[in-house]
Amino acid sequence: MQGNFIWHELTTSDPAAAAKFYTKVTGWQAKDSGVPGVDYILFQVPGFDMGVAGMVKLMPENCNGNTPPSWSGYVAVDDVDAKAREFADNGGSVLTGPADIPDIGRFAVVADLHGAAISLFKPVMPEGPMPPMPEPGTPGTFGWNELYADDGKEAFAFYSKRFGWQPDRTVDMGQMGTYQTFKLGGPGIGGIMTRMEHMPAPFWNYYVNVEAIDAAADRVKGAGGQVVNGPHEVPGGSWIVNCLDPQGAMFSLVAPKR
Template sequence: MTGQHGKFVWYELMTTDTKAAQTFYESVVGWSGSDAGMPGIEYTLFSAGDRQVAGLMTMPEGALEMKIPPAWLGYVAVDDVDATAAKLAADGGNVHRAPDDIPGVGRFAIVTDPHGAVFALFKGTSEAPAALEQMAPGNVGWHELMAGDLETAFPFYSSLFGWTKDQAMDMGDMGTYQIFAWNGTPIGGMMTKPKEVPSPYWLYYFNVEALDAAIERAKAGGGKIVLEPMEVPGGAWIVQCIDPQGALFALVAPRR
């Protein structure tokens, strides 16, 4: 995975009912799900057309007792998992699962930034296949961090992944929304979380062709809307939702 350092390359849903979740996301996003065939573990692969985009698995035993809800996890490619995890820890982050190997797939670590937002580091054992266009249907078009503190969060990620500042939008009382870029391409935004949000988190926006139809599919499948549809700069439309098992996700589309 040369030349990928700092790029989001995989997304994983850990949930309580994988069969129900598979049915839900196949309907809402348009993915197709298939068993990964990994020995000793049930792992579902979500694909958009012929490109694998995300994975699905049952939450680890004891997670709910620890008040850890179902959630999406983003994997960021790095040149060296061990070295990046060490740098992250030295810069104030925490390594929650030490670097480990997935046989035949790659090496990973589960980490948090200094304020507690969870993500993963990853380096594959082979070159990654050609990626989908960023806004292709079924891909993840945007990555958003509700940060503990934007002023310190951005330098942390910039140092770790080489992300650069793009546009900054004044959100009034909500503060600044800082768009960030990877290799010159805007891939997400971050802002200081509202006080009523209990902890920082990453949110992932799945591309759909039309927002209203996807919202209806989400509602029909038992999902809930937590932030009503809104138009964002550039003419796209977004909505934030919770799936039937309680995981937060978002949708983005070029039209209603």
């Protein structure tokens, strides 16, 4: 399990408005987590009880403009504390934790050697059989994880040592540089490239699967979001758009057809 993205989470200034937006755009259902005393929303693919993502409100002390709404990815690790130390000992840093979420798991928020934040997570595995999950590629699941780094080659070397990620495809993007996709013993799960000059800082970006990209882009705009890049066809034949939700969080969509 170590090295796989197993959760994605939106931290936002207005959860109610964000829930309305994402349910319209992705087809998710929004449901309270049911954990007493915890205000946490689960996003579910219709027909499945297990969530594919979560949402939490920005804490009041972070709502002053210093911490914008954003999506984060959680990577499974065998030992959160040891992996957090490993990040810190190799040029990264520990931003939050490690800490326990009762009956859920242990997590830490860390940053890589260029400052891009990512979360580490070891879940508490429930007893008995796991509930069914939607197949990879199903609309509403996350289909890709992408890092814009200060130095793509250096970042890939850093993460491959931390998580065991393996090189998959190396794509020449012309003036945009080289795009290195990565895998973990199976199909590709993400890509890393050097960030473009207009990007103010390194960051991770996450893609949700949709059926068709043009219709999804129209839903983004119709629900009050922005399409800031695309649609574009990418190597392999998929189509993508990069977007901002109404609260300003960046997210992306990927589809097998236009």
